[in-house]
Amino acid sequence: MDMVLDLIAGIGRATLSFIRGAGALALFALEGLSHILRPPFHARVFLTCFVETGFFSLPVVALTAIFSGGVIALQSYTGFAQYHAQSAIAGIVVLAVTRELGPVLAGLMVAGRVGAAMAAQIGTMRVTDQIDALSTLSTNPMKYLVAPRLLAGIVALPLLVLVADVLGVAGGFMVAVVKLGFSAPAYITATLNAVKFEDVSVGLVKAALFGFLIALMGCYHGYNSKGGAQGVGSATTAAVVAASILLLAFDYLITDLFFSH
């Protein structure tokens, strides 16, 4: 009997802790978003975060997109050749890249690169009293640290995904034309026939949401980190893991919302 009660109490505690955490995260997100809209604006900080999130992530996102596009072309060729459906490859590559691989892979790369950096930087500022110092210098830390990073994530990710879309399709094109012997004009025509505006636009909506989630997780875990170097390390890990899981979960939800009917 005691074991059952302990189990129920444990489940209750875990549920309360989850609800408390979700509430704290929601309030943090709302406060961060509200500071994006209310002056004063820290344009210089935003610009730095935007360059860090967008520009410096370009190489890793570009390489990931090119190779992923190439792999999709190669894999679908080997599979579809059995049914003499190789002509569908261009369509499969462009739909896979714009709808899924572009936003998801760019998001995961940025979560690992930028989300971790945000958590580490803000976490270090927390444990070295720099966030308290901001408060004593008439600067709201949410406005100075969090809002510019959230905005940078929301703006930079769609631009990165646009680049990933183009390069992913280019990767598939190169493999199809150079390795598999497709005709270049025919491949381009098939690509353009297959892709619709919604495929790209929904991918960009996903990217904006992913950018927000990545920045939110980096800022939230960094802002609430405790206990010196170990705490900052844990915050960084938690930020990347949480962002990656949320990203995949919201990817499913958005895909279900826009493409399942």
Next chain:
Amino acid sequence: MTSGTLPGTLPGTTPPAPPKIRIRDLHKAFGDKKVLDGVSLDVAQGTSFVIIGGSGSGKSVLLRCILGLMTPDAGSIEIDGEDVLSAPAHRRDALRSEVGMLFQNAALFDSLPVWENVTFGLLARNKLSRKNAHTHAGSILAQVGLDPSVGDLYPSELSGGMQKRVGLARAIAAQPDILFFDEPTTGLDPIMGAVIDGLIVDCVKKLGSTAIAITHDMASAQRIGDEAAMLYQGKLIWQGAAGSLMHSGNPYVDQFTHGRREGPIAMELRR
């Protein structure tokens, strides 16, 4: 009642000036642990007040409560007669803008050069343009004995003593009415500690500010302070002139200031 006379004041007499900082019955606990247990304190305008006490005695929590970085569970904190805790947000911000703080480890923004650290508060309040900030930072750095060229360095390129001096420069840049010092000499050699103390005394005198410092460096406490108090287990157990710290007559203070193992303060050591 005579026109212009406060209730309870004799006609023709000036009512005593209210303390710059008045703390009444301040309580703060973390879970079951009481960190502040009914602290009451008055700090007069222009006074340098030093709070001593062991690690975990609640000194930093008291300072953070006054600064508004932490909310006490009960009690009141008044600055210039205005209750900080019940004041609306814009008033709290205004009161906070009158305060400068030197953190224990300086807490300099490591992503910004020194000149931007020093003028950060002025730039945030639009009291200075970025164009003039570099030159202005140089003049403040000179006040704390640093060459203006230090302004172009990053905090990670500075020694501990230089970081403390930059932290002091940042704290005094806006010429605040109130200055807080959290362990200003911790981690410094005795000579550099004395240099920092000297700079603190000079800055406080020059600005005419009210200062509160927390420390467990007795030499520093006597150099900086006009008045002193000791915090023990969340309560203020002694208050007097900083000069009498070493011969207070209070057994707790005497044990602490002389660093004796034996006495009423029992250290929790597992053997």
